[in-house]
Amino acid sequence: MKVLALSSSPRKDGNSRLLAQSVLDGAAAGGHDVELVDLADTVTAPLRDCRVCRQESGACSIEDGYEHLILNKVLPADAIVYATPLYWYGVSGQLKIFIDRIFCYMKSDYRDWESVRDGLIGKRMVVAVSSEETYPGAVAGITAQMQEFARYLHNDLVGVLRGIGNTRGEVERDPSRPLDQAFELGARLFEERSTDYRVDTSRSGVVWPTPL
């Protein structure tokens, strides 16, 4: 399986990138192909008004690495790790721009919009957040946004990792050991249980079957 991490902190030796790398290290240990992309290097401009800036062919006119990223790295991936610092109780601007610009490729004006839509469906998703503050509500906004993002794309959100730290790399000293948690989640990324029941979901009532 292919696992892609989108690291969205402009600080490339920072805490959220370490969380993302640890997920990838775990996935690589489990035999999966892994890659990390720094969004700060790849995505340089925000969404504009497509009616004004889309080319006549339907292609996006923003010339940066976004098109290559979405078509050649995001669509083929089986799992995406979205790593972000907590900025003002939300995701980083780089990650928000990445999400916003999916619109340019999912609108019917874009020639291959159906293959983009189909390619985004069915992935496993991990969210990794680093923050200075520790209280649970600080990441409630990110959790809610990414859960809705996953639901909309028919992705399975298998985990929201949280590491506490402020100075570069400080997350390594977080006593809750988020880097170890990230590694373990990466190692079992495709086996991790991910459920979201409806009233008519058929289920046994037992979550973890007793071994025979």
Ligand SMILES: Cc1cc2nc3c(=O)[nH]c(=O)nc-3n(C[C@H](O)[C@H](O)[C@H](O)COP(=O)(O)O)c2cc1C
């Ligand atoms: C613009 C900005 C906004 C921030 N907002 C918050 C915040 O609302 N809550 C918080 O706990 N930390 C906040 N922080 C601290 C970062 O989340 C923290 O330093 C994090 O570990 C940075 O991750 P990084 O090393 O991957 O960049 C903010 C930092 C910056 C630069």
